[in-house]
Amino acid sequence: METDYLVLGSGLAGLYFALRASEHGRVLVVSKHSLTDANSHEAQGGVAAVLGAGDTPEKHIEDTLRVGDGLCNLDVVDMCVRQGPQHILHLANQLGVNSTASPTASSNSPARAVTAPDAWSTRAT
Numbered sequence: 776m777e778t779d780y781l782v783l784g785s786g787l788a789g790l791y792f793a794l795r796a797s798e799h800g801r802v803l804v805v806s807k808h809s810l811t812d813a814n815s816h817e818a819q820g821g822v823a824a825v826l827g828a829g830d831t832p833e834k835h836i837e838d839t840l841r842v843g844d845g846l847c848n849l850d851v852v853d854m855c856v857r858q859g860p861q862h863i864l865h866l867a868n869q870l871g872v873n874s875t876a877s878p879t880a881s882s883n884s885p886a887r888a889v890t891a892p893d894a895w896s897t898r899a900t
């Protein structure tokens with residue numbers, strides 16, 4: 776079997792990469808168990824991204840480091856926080872993911888969690 780891109784894992788990271796790579800060549804996704812046997816399939820609280828009014832990358836980084844309890848790599852947090860919004864918008868606008876129009880606020884942080892009701896209802900059935 777020949778392919779241009781071999782993707783190991785069928786979670787969000789693997790499938791998102793596979794979608795992007797498919798614009799450039801053939802893609803083969805290989806997973807350890809079934810395609811849906813991934814943490815991504817269990818996630819339900821939404822993806823955090825700086826999209827809401829009054830939020831900033833600096834606040835998101837600060838929140839992430841606080842709840843990370845010293846385990847976070849600052850460079851990785853910084854990259855994810857700053858690149859997150861463009862990928863959320865790509866999922867919504869280019870790939871048609873039906874996510875909530877405005878992020879949901881939590882008790883002590885700016886509105887930040889983006890959810891996809893259609894993905895959740897698919898998983899729940």
Ligand SMILES: Cc1cc2nc3c(=O)[nH]c(=O)nc-3n(C[C@H](O)[C@H](O)[C@H](O)COP(=O)(O)OP(=O)(O)OC[C@H]3O[C@@H](n4cnc5c(N)ncnc54)[C@H](O)[C@@H]3O)c2cc1C
Nearest residue numbers: 784785786787788806807808813814815817818819820821
């Ligand atoms: C119950 C639960 C709820 C969560 N809720 C949220 C949430 O609300 N918001 C949030 O941001 N995050 C949440 N998370 C965390 C989130 O799910 C993960 O951070 C994210 O899904 C990781 O994506 P991933 O693609 O890197 O890994 P995964 O989704 O774990 O995918 C890994 C893939 O690699 C495959 N694999 C592993 N080893 C091998 C191997 N040796 N060979 C081939 N394939 C292999 C697996 O089978 C799987 O397909 C939650 C996690 C859980 C478990």
